[in-house]
Amino acid sequence: MFSITIPTLNNLKYLKLCLESLQKNSTYNHEIIVHVNIGSDGTLDFLKEKKIKYSFTNYNSGICKGVNTASKLATNEFLLYAHDDFYFCPKWDEILFSELKKIPSKKFYLSGTMLELSNTKNNFGDTIDNFHEKKLLDNYQNIKPEDFQGSTWAPHLIPKDLWNKVGGFSEEYYPGTGSDPDLNMKLWNEGVRIFKGLGASKVYHFGSIVTRKSKNKNIKTESGSKGGKIFLLKWKFSIKFFKKHYLRSGSKYDGPLTNPKKSFSYYKDFLISKLTYLYISIINLIFKYR
Numbered sequence: 296m297f298s299i300t301i302p303t304l305n306n307l308k309y310l311k312l313c314l315e316s317l318q319k320n321s322t323y324n325h326e327i328i329v330h331v332n333i334g335s336d337g338t339l340d341f342l343k344e345k346k347i348k349y350s351f352t353n354y355n356s357g358i359c360k361g362v363n364t365a366s367k368l369a370t371n372e373f374l375l376y377a378h379d380d381f382y383f384c385p386k387w388d389e390i391l392f393s394e395l396k397k398i399p400s401k402k403f404y405l406s407g408t409m410l411e412l413s414n415t416k417n418n419f420g421d422t423i424d425n426f427h428e429k430k431l432l433d434n435y436q437n438i439k440p441e442d443f444q445g446s447t448w449a450p451h452l453i454p455k456d457l458w459n460k461v462g463g464f465s466e467e468y469y470p471g472t473g474s475d476p477d478l479n480m481k482l483w484n485e486g487v488r489i490f491k492g493l494g495a496s497k498v499y500h501f502g503s504i505v506t507r508k509s510k511n512k513n514i515k516t517e518s519g520s521k522g523g524k525i526f527l528l529k530w531k532f533s534i535k536f537f538k539k540h541y542l543r544s545g546s547k548y549d550g551p552l553t554n555p556k557k558s559f560s561y562y563k564d565f566l567i568s569k570l571t572y573l574y575i576s577i578i579n580l581i582f583k584y585r
Contacts, residue, residue, distance in 0.1 A: 296323035296324060296325050296326075296373075296388065296392065297323075297325045297326070297373050297374070297375045297388065297391075297452065298325070298326040298328060298370060298373070298375070298455065299317070299325050299326065299328065299375045299376075299377055300329075300330065300362050300365040300374060300375070301313065301327065301328070301365075301377050302330045302332065302358050302361035302362055302365070302378075303329055303330065303331060303332065303338060303379040304332040304333060305332070305333055305334065305335060306336075306338075306379050307336045307337055307338050309379050309380040309501065310329070310338065310341075310379045311341070312426070313377070313378075313381050313382065313383070314327065314347070316382045316383040316384075317383050320384060320386070320387065321387070321388050322386055322388050322389040322392075323388050323392065325371075325375075325388065326370060328348045328350065328365040328368050329342055329347060329348070329349040329350075329365065329379075330350045330351070330352075330356075330361035330362060330364055330365040331349050331350070331352070332354070332361060333353060333354065333355060339351065348368055349365075350364040350365045350367075350368060356469075357466075357468075357469040357470030358464065358470055358471030358474065359463075359464035359466045359470075359471055359474050360464075360466050360469070362463065363463040363464055363466065366458060366459075366463055369455055371455070372455055372456075373395070373452055373453070373454055373455060374452070374453060374455045375391075375450055375451070375452045376449050376450065377450045378449055378450075378500065380501040380502060381409075381450065381499070381500055382426070382428070382431070382498060382499040382500075382501075383498050384410075384431070384432075384497040384498060384499065385435075386496075387407055387450075387497060388496075390495045391407065391496050394491070394493055395452065401454045401456065402454075402457065402482075402485065402486055402487045402488070402489070403453065403454075403487060403489040403490075403491070404446065404451060404452075404453050404479065404482055404490045405446075405451065405489075405491050405492075405493060406446040406450060406452065406491070406492045406493065406496075407492070407493055407496035407497060407498055408440050408492055408494050408497050408498070409448060409497075409498055409499075409500040410431075410435065410497055410498065410499045411499075411500050411502075417430070417431075417434055417438065419431040419499055420501075422501060431499055435497055435499075438497070439494065439495075441494050441547050441548070442491060442492060442493055442494050442495075442547070442548040443491075443492040443494065443544075443545055443546065443547060443548055444491070444492075444544060444546045444547070444549070444552065445479075445490050445538055445541075445543050445544030445546070445552070446490055446491065446492035447475040447476045447478075447479050447490075447538065447542065447544065448475060448492070450498055451475075453482070457482070457487070461481040461482060461485060463478075464478055465478070465529075468522055468525055472521065472522035473521070473523060473525055473526050473534065474522070476526060476534045476537055476538060476542075477525075477526055479537075479542060480530055480537060483541060483542075489551050489552075490542055490552065491548055492548070522534075527568070527571060527572050527575060528572065528575060528576065528579075531568075531569070531572050532565065532572070533567075533568045533571065535564075536564050536565065536567075536568045539564065541555055
């Protein structure tokens with residue numbers, strides 16, 4: 296069915312739980328490909344024992360290079376990118392597959408919905424040590440988020456040919472912050488207008504473990520600091536502007552996206568983005584030639 300790529304960094308306990316949830320709660324059989332960063336915690340031995348396909352770097356290559364490397368081993372038509380600290384809820388894949396069958400073209404970006412402590416009234420645990428699996432399985436169907444526009448988050452599903460055409464994740468976003476909207480921008484430029492998050496396809500998410508383990512203290516959030524600056528200098532407007540005016544991220548899904556509406560808000564935010572772009576460009580030049 297899908298080729299599922301999962302980057303991991305010495306995070307074996309979470310990876311085991313993620314893989315167990317895929318085995319227990321998937322409707323279909325999938326190809327799983329783990330990219331192992333370092334793997335000094337026994338991850339490599341575990342994957343070999345379980346005969347799970349993997350790629351490997353003996354250093355922390357980050358999310359982007361890790362997923363790109365793993366995706367080269369994929370043999371299925373559709374790629375799904377997942378974090379190693381996901382717990383997949385029942386029928387997550389059945390819902391995604393049902394949706395993609397409705398789409399006539401091979402230009403789409405679908406995602407599931409992450410359930411986290413910050414966006415659900417139910418506390419199923421914030422670490423693997425206090426995870427309430429039974430409570431989650433008893434209650435996840437009572438959490439009913441709407442389908443939403445402009446998803447930029449994992450678990451995301453796109454055709455492998457489309458992924459290869461845009462070059463996968465851009466590796467300059469090491470270890471990964473900002474690479475998701477950058478991928479969406481590349482897909483937008485290829486004519487993709489379906490960026491749909493499916494509320495019924497759910498995963499429970501403990502947190503961005505791989506990114507958190509990076510020693511780079513400049514990495515904060517998607518829009519802030521390093522990833523946001525890379526995106527701004529590359530595309531000449533901000534992640535916030537792209538998600539608000541192009542993807543309409545977070546709004547209720549109402550069909551394929553169209554080009555941005557050139558409203559007062561659009562031009563105001565566009566001007567702010569351009570001024571920020573010019574400011575950062577000038578600062579970079581000053582430091583370059585000092």
